[in-house]
Amino acid sequence: MISMQILGGFQEYGKNCFLIEHQETGTRIMLDCGVQNGQPEVYPPLTPEIAQSLDAVFLSHVHNDHVGALPLLADKGYEGPIWLSEASYVQIGPIQQRWKQKSAVPYQAGAGDTLHFTPFSPATKGQRIIMTDNLSFEWGHSGHMLGSVWYIIHLGGTSLFYSGDMVLDSVTFQTETPTQSSFQLAIIDSGHGGQVTSRQASEQALLKALENPDGSYRIPVSPSGKACDLILTVYQRFPDRRLFLDPALREHLSDCLSYAANLRPGMKEQLTNLLADGRIACITSDQASASGIYFTNRRLEGTKMIPIDSPAHPEFFYKAHPDLKDVEKLLGGIQAEQLVFFHSKPKDFTKLIAHIPKKLILNGGVYL
Numbered sequence: 490m491i492s493m494q495i496l497g498g499f500q501e502y503g504k505n506c507f508l509i510e511h512q513e514t515g516t517r518i519m520l521d522c523g524v525q526n527g528q529p530e531v532y533p534p535l536t537p538e539i540a541q542s543l544d545a546v547f548l549s550h551v552h553n554d555h556v557g558a559l560p561l562l563a564d565k566g567y568e569g570p571i572w573l574s575e576a577s578y579v580q581i582g583p584i585q586q587r588w589k590q591k592s593a594v595p596y597q598a599g600a601g602d603t604l605h606f607t608p609f610s611p612a613t614k615g616q617r618i619i620m621t622d623n624l625s626f627e628w629g630h631s632g633h634m635l636g637s638v639w640y641i642i643h644l645g646g647t648s649l650f651y652s653g654d655m656v657l658d659s660v661t662f663q664t665e666t667p668t669q670s671s672f673q674l675a676i677i678d679s680g681h682g683g684q685v686t687s688r689q690a691s692e693q694a695l696l697k698a699l700e701n702p703d704g705s706y707r708i709p710v711s712p713s714g715k716a717c718d719l720i721l722t723v724y725q726r727f728p729d730r731r732l733f734l735d736p737a738l739r740e741h742l743s744d745c746l747s748y749a750a751n752l753r754p755g756m757k758e759q760l761t762n763l764l765a766d767g768r769i770a771c772i773t774s775d776q777a778s779a780s781g782i783y784f785t786n787r788r789l790e791g792t793k794m795i796p797i798d799s800p801a802h803p804e805f806f807y808k809a810h811p812d813l814k815d816v817e818k819l820l821g822g823i824q825a826e827q828l829v830f831f832h833s834k835p836k837d838f839t840k841l842i843a844h845i846p847k848k849l850i851l852n853g854g855v856y857l
């Protein structure tokens with residue numbers, strides 16, 4: 490039997506962290522180890538007892554709400570392997586630097602340097618990676634960002650599915666569906682599960698807002714699948730405009746090319762063209778240097794910000810998690826005795842639950 494302790498990420502949008510135990514063998518794993526973004530950040534309740542009892546940690550991707558509490562886990566005594574994709578691993582270095590610069594953290598400085606990352610290569614996709622007699626796993630691309638993966642984890646004779654953050658219809662990134670359909674436990678991203686959204690409608694609203702060819706606009710994004718989608722969409726739609734990228738975003742696009750198996754068909758060529766195009770430049774100061782479209786989270790004088798993350802502007806809302814239809818589609822291919830929806834705000838969770846057919850709950854399994 491599998492038991493689960495949710496340390497964060499249930500009915501909240503942040504600090505995703507799940508502790509799973511196979512009771513017969515005592516094998517214990519952790520799925521993601523994130524913090525709740527904000528000032529201050531909120532950490533999951535990690536203890537030495539938890540940290541020192543774990544056999545392995547699995548990371549779905551490198552966003553802060555999935556990895557930000559790793560230094561605390563190390564500080565509490567975890568010394569074991571931290572599994573992640575190679576494409577996630579190449580992004581960890583700058584994150585470790587940021588951990589060092591954070592103030593008011595609940596761990597000793599440098600704790601994040603002692604972590605043991607164990608990346609798996611793209612060639613292992615679909616294969617079973619065996620750690621012990623009681624613990625093995627498979628992975629597939631989850632479409633959320635560069636390096637993001639879902640896991641099927643085999644614990645003793647049981648298995649569970651962890652979607653990580655998932656996007657079924659990314660413009661840029663590949664998504665595979667799980668190779669197995671029946672699980673004791675399925676932990677499913679339902680981040681936008683309280684609504685049905687149209688990617689096309691938000692693209693149209695965004696492109697319309699950028700219409701003036703002489704304007705200087707800023708789209709506030711950091712490295713993510715959403716950023717890659719928006720950059721590629723704007724690049725293709727406005728062939729005469731200049732695009733300015735935050736240096737971190739440009740580097741991110743180069744990393745994407747290094748892991749082209751992560752990309753949808755045709756996207757490697759499009760990204761190659763974009764990176765070689767003279768109308769794409771890096772942002773080098775805090776001011777707009779010319780008219781064009783700027784992609785950065787930094788404030789830039791002389792630009793009009795397009796509020797893509799503001800509740801006051803739902804027309805620009807761009808999906809980065811499954812919406813209600815996506816969750817239903819995912820559940821069409823998965824049967825689980827226990828089904829856990831994570832990454833939803835309480836009101837979205839309530840709306841989602843009202844729509845999920847009760848017949849999907851097997852053996853008295855619960856929505857935790």
Ligand SMILES: [Zn+2]
Pocket residue numbers: 550552633654
């Ligand atoms: Zn994410």
Ligand SMILES: [Zn+2]
Pocket residue numbers: 505552554555654832
């Ligand atoms: Zn997340």
